[in-house]
Amino acid sequence: xxxxxxxxxxxxxxxxxxxxxxxxxxxxxxxxxxxxxxxxxxxxxxxxxxxxxxxxxxxxxxxxxxxxxxxxxxxxxxxxxxxxxxxxxxxxxxxxxxxxxxxxxxxxxxxxxxxxxxxxxxxxxxxxxxxxxxxxxxxxxxxxxxxxxxxxxxxxxxxxxxxxxxxxxxxxxxxxxxxxxxxxxxxxxxxxxxxxxxxxxxxxxxxxxxxxxxxxxxxxxxxxxxxxxxxxxxxxxxxxxxxxxxxxxxxxxxxxxxxxxxxxxxxxxxxxxxxxxxxxxxxxxxxxxxxxxxxxxxxxxxxxxxxxxxxxxxxxxxxxxxxxxxxxxxxxxxxxxxxxxxxxxxxxxxxxxxxxxxxxxxxxxxxxxxxxxxxxxxxxxxxxxxxxxxxxxxxxxxxxxxxxxxxxxxxxxxxxxxxxxxxxxxxxxxxxxxxxxxxxxxxxxxxxxxxxxxxxxxxxxxxxxxxxxxxxxxxxxxxxxxxxxxxxxxxxxxxxxx
RNA sequence: GCCGCAUUCGUCUAGAGGCCCAGGACACCGCCCUCUCAAGGCGGAGAUCAUCGGUUCGAAUCCGAUAUGCGGUACCA
Numbered sequence: 001x002x003x004x005x006x007x008x009x010x011x012x013x014x015x016x017x018x019x020x021x022x023x024x025x026x027x028x029x030x031x032x033x034x035x036x037x038x039x040x041x042x043x044x045x046x047x048x049x050x051x052x053x054x055x056x057x058x059x060x061x062x063x064x065x066x067x068x069x070x071x072x073x074x075x076x077x078x079x080x081x082x083x084x085x086x087x088x089x090x091x092x093x094x095x096x097x098x099x100x101x102x103x104x105x106x107x108x109x110x111x112x113x114x115x116x117x118x119x120x121x122x123x124x125x126x127x128x129x130x131x132x133x134x135x136x137x138x139x140x141x142x143x144x145x146x147x148x149x150x151x152x153x154x155x156x157x158x159x160x161x162x163x164x165x166x167x168x169x170x171x172x173x174x175x176x177x178x179x180x181x182x183x184x185x186x187x188x189x190x191x192x193x194x195x196x197x198x199x200x201x202x203x204x205x206x207x208x209x210x211x212x213x214x215x216x217x218x219x220x221x222x223x224x225x226x227x228x229x230x231x232x233x234x235x236x237x238x239x240x241x242x243x244x245x246x247x248x249x250x251x252x253x254x255x256x257x258x259x260x261x262x263x264x265x266x267x268x269x270x271x272x273x274x275x276x277x278x279x280x281x282x283x284x285x286x287x288x289x290x291x292x293x294x295x296x297x298x299x300x301x302x303x304x305x306x307x308x309x310x311x312x313x314x315x316x317x318x319x320x321x322x323x324x325x326x327x328x329x330x331x332x333x334x335x336x337x338x339x340x341x342x343x344x345x346x347x348x349x350x351x352x353x354x355x356x357x358x359x360x361x362x363x364x365x366x367x368x369x370x371x372x373x374x375x376x377x378x379x380x381x382x383x384x385x386x387x388x389x390x391x392x393x394x395x396x397x398x399x400x401x402x403x404x405x406x407x408x409x410x411x412x413x414x415x416x417x418x419x420x421x422x423x424x425x426x427x428x429x430x431x432x433x434x435x436x437x438x439x440x441x442x443x444x445x446x447x448x449x450x451x452x453x454x455x456x457x458x459x460x461x462x463x464x465x466x467x468x469x470x471x472x473x474x475x476x477x478x479x480x481x482x483x484x485x486x487x488x489x490x491x492x493x494x495x496x497x498x
Numbered sequence: 499g500c501c502g503c504a505u506u507c508g509u510c511u512a513g514a515g516g517c518c519c520a521g522g523a524c525a526c527c528g529c530c531c532u533c534u535c536a537a538g539g540c541g542g543a544g545a546u547c548a549u550c551g552g553u554u555c556g557a558a559u560c561c562g563a564u565a566u567g568c569g570g571u572a573c574c575a
Binding site: 009013033043045046049060120128130132133134157159160167175178179180181183184185186189190193194195197199216219220221223225250254255256270282285286287288289291293295312313315316317320322324326328332372374375376377385412428438439440447450451453454455457458459460464466467468469470471 | 499500502503504505509510511512513516521522523524525532533534535536537538566567568569571572573574575
């Protein structure tokens with residue numbers, strides 16, 4: 001099994017899709033686990049739908065996930081790397097042409113002059129007769145004269161591959177033995193359009209052969225087409241690779257994952273603040289498991305344990321809750337400086353959007369990590385959780401400041417008393433373990449429930465009923481700003497009353 | 499329609515003939531901790547292993563049929 005070569009071959013016809021990312025991941029894991037080579041090839045022959053923007057999104061996303069490849073283009077529009085290039089199919093057109101000519105010369109393929117209308121009519125007739133749709137072979141046995149006659153009518157031929165008869169079998173690495181009768185392939189299929197551009201089933205085979213791919217690892221949606229590929233490998237005189245068909249990722253309702261029912265773009269998850277460690281971890285566990293009870297695994301851990309033989313065969317539904325849980329696990333595990341790196345872009349965006357007035361320094365962010373990190377299901381949650389620290393003009397809703405069991409007057413009075421205690425502490429003793437006993441003592445002395453007092457202060461200084469632990473919050477805000485906010489809250493409450 | 503693939507708690511899964519009247523995780527419910535929210539700890543509920551039939555002393559595990567789901571069936575990828 002030496003010289004393992006695997007590949008991911010996305011089409012730049014949309015943003016990086018979850019399913020593509022998962023297929024890329026499994027290929028990557030196989031390559032790294034076995035010491036093989038991971039190739040990236042862009043299948044951009046659908047010119048109308050392909051774009052450089054999508055190419056960029058796909059390459060960026062794969063880099064973000066850490067799935068580095070050994071051959072292929074590194075950046076959108078950039079040069080590619082590796083001995084089997086080019087790695088964009090539109091730059092390989094001559095090779096397909098050449099391969100098609102060879103098949104034509106050997107009569108393994110033939111020109112087909114059928115018009116779309118004729119094909120459509122055939123299909124209708126078959127449907128009416130309850131037969132399986134298939135190419136009827138009208139052009140399969142044309143004499144050179146007949147071909148010339150059609151060509152002179154101005155008809156431009158597509159090229160069809162002769163599927164012949166018999167049965168094609170292969171040993172799928174995940175599913176085991178699969179056999180399909182060639183009769184069920186739908187007849188001779190088109191490999192080159194009338195306009196000369198090659199079709200997917202043809203280009204994959206030509207390229208997988210040219211790039212010496214040893215193991216084709218892809219989604220189950222390609223399983224039924226694999227016999228076509230095998231026939232093509234044989235006709236081209238190329239060795240057949242091994243095949244492995246991964247179970248599909250499904251929508252929550254069990255149907256094939258779609259943009260309509262699920263969030264499928266990898267970049268959307270990134271924008272919410274999912275970390276790549278968690279994303280990769282989650283994707284790896286969708287359809288595969290180590291066989292142990294380990295769940296939180298790094299890319300390196302995954303590489304070490306991965307084995308295609310343990311991949312499941314049934315499709316797996318995408319479960320966002322579980323992804324979020326893993327994301328929390330990973331956020332809790334990231335080193336401080338790394339977490340700060342990950343958080344800063346979210347804070348910059350919040351500042352640009354006017355949700356906070358000032359961008360905190362890295363040190364400021366690092367300082368609050370101990371109290372915020374286990375409260376972040378996604379990185380983006382930092383703004384709701386701690387944004388009050390970087391807002392200049394906080395205006396809490398007076399009604400929200402009043403605890404459930406209190407009225408406005410009590411709240412204003414309590415805040416005034418708390419303010420006095422805070423002033424008593426002063427900026428020099430502004431420590432959590434000094435503030436807490438002092439404020440608890442106040443509550444007890446006045447017969448207030450500490451929780452009520454704390455909640456009033458919390459909303460007064462953060463504007464929200466949910467925050468990191470109160471005394472850490474006071475310290476993070478600082479003496480001056482805390483007191484100013486408490487004063488303002490008291491003012492808001494008394495004005496309201498007036 | 500035809501062909502193919504699949505089927506274990508709501509979800510992701512463990513399980514490769516006796517260790518399983520089925521284990522873990524997420525979600526859910528309780529309790530503990532607690533200034534809110536989390537996190538964490540402890541406990542609970544939750545699967546007649548799709549159904550039926552067979553093989554076997556013994557089946558979630560092997561075989562067959564059925565059902566259901568999904569995929570393929572393009573001059574899309």
